Amino acid sequence: MNPPFVIEPLAGHDLSQFESGVPVGDAWLKTSAASEMKAGRVACFVAVDRQIRRVAGAYAIALRLAHLEGIRPYYQTVLKTYPYLRIAVINHLLIDRNAGSPALGAAMLVNALYRAKRPELDVRMVILETLQKTHAEGFQSYGFVPDPHVPLRVFGRF
Amino acid sequence: MTESTPMIRVEARIPADLHAMFKHAAKLENQTLSEFLTLAATQHAQRVIAQVEVIRFGRDASVAFSDLLINGRGPRIRLADATPLHTETFGAPE
Numbered sequence: 001m002n003p004p005f006v007i008e009p010l011a012g013h014d015l016s017q018f019e020s021g022v023p024v025g026d027a028w029l030k031t032s033a034a035s036e037m038k039a040g041r042v043a044c045f046v047a048v049d050r051q052i053r054r055v056a057g058a059y060a061i062a063l064r065l066a067h068l069e070g071i072r073p074y075y076q077t078v079l080k081t082y083p084y085l086r087i088a089v090i091n092h093l094l095i096d097r098n099a100g101s102p103a104l105g106a107a108m109l110v111n112a113l114y115r116a117k118r119p120e121l122d123v124r125m126v127i128l129e130t131l132q133k134t135h136a137e138g139f140q141s142y143g144f145v146p147d148p149h150v151p152l153r154v155f156g157r158f
Numbered sequence: 159m160t161e162s163t164p165m166i167r168v169e170a171r172i173p174a175d176l177h178a179m180f181k182h183a184a185k186l187e188n189q190t191l192s193e194f195l196t197l198a199a200t201q202h203a204q205r206v207i208a209q210v211e212v213i214r215f216g217r218d219a220s221v222a223f224s225d226l227l228i229n230g231r232g233p234r235i236r237l238a239d240a241t242p243l244h245t246e247t248f249g250a251p252e
Contacts (some may be wrong), residue, residue: 003249041211047248062211070217071224078228084212085227107247110240114251117237125227126235127213142240143233145226149219156235157227 002050004101005057007111010037010044013055020094022131028092029058036060044092045115047108049099056099057108060092061115063123088116091129105135109142117158127155 015030033044047057066085076082090112095105109128116123128144130136130152140146144154184194215223244251
């Protein structure tokens with residue numbers, strides 16, 4: 001039996017029915033995601049219900065360079081790329097209210113993490129930017145730790 | 159670049175057919191080979207820099223970051239534990 005969903009890069013999918021309950025996230029997906037993809041700033045992926053071809057979830061992932069400052073000299077030598085560190089930023093993780101799969105969000109996060117972990121990217125850390133406090137807390141069970149300075153941000157290492 | 163910008167020589171060994179193509183393209187643009195390659199490399203470099211954006215972390219966040227990454231404080235992402243969920247939902251991870 002085929003899995004119920006398939007992950008596809010966002011490309012002309014019908015998003016008119018999509019509603020995650022997070023208006024700012026829905027607005028980004030519907031109005032900005034495609035143009036940001038075209039500009040090469042992010043890659044946006046959608047989870048599509050195989051049977052009805054409806055978008056049930058989405059996330060965006062981007063490679064960034066973290067610029068660190070003031071870390072201990074020993075760490076600076078261990079971290080060969082200091083002051084830069086290649087990281088992946090995952091955000092706009094959105095699940096449609098009618099997706100019918102309570103674990104879809106977690107599965108999408110796992111998909112994003114596998115994408116970020118590809119060896120050729122040399123990503124050492126992942127930043128997950130959530131849209132709700134409850135999400136930020138929930139992702140800590142996957143090994144993410146809260147950013148002490150940014151409430152809706154968690155980060156983790158592979 | 160201004161006239162006072164110091165100039166340095168960059169050398170690259172490239173296949174003869176690529177050299178011929180670059181030279182032909184430069185001629186079509188009425189540029190020297192050096193001008194043509196400098197412009198092409200500059201445009202590509204600007205695209206790369208624009209795409210790989212830099213996020214600046216303050217001192218405290220940097221220290222928290224480095225503690226987690228290098229010193230190994232705190233957990234790792236438990237990807238293996240969550241793989242069955244991915245397989246059930248989307249199939250095996252690529």
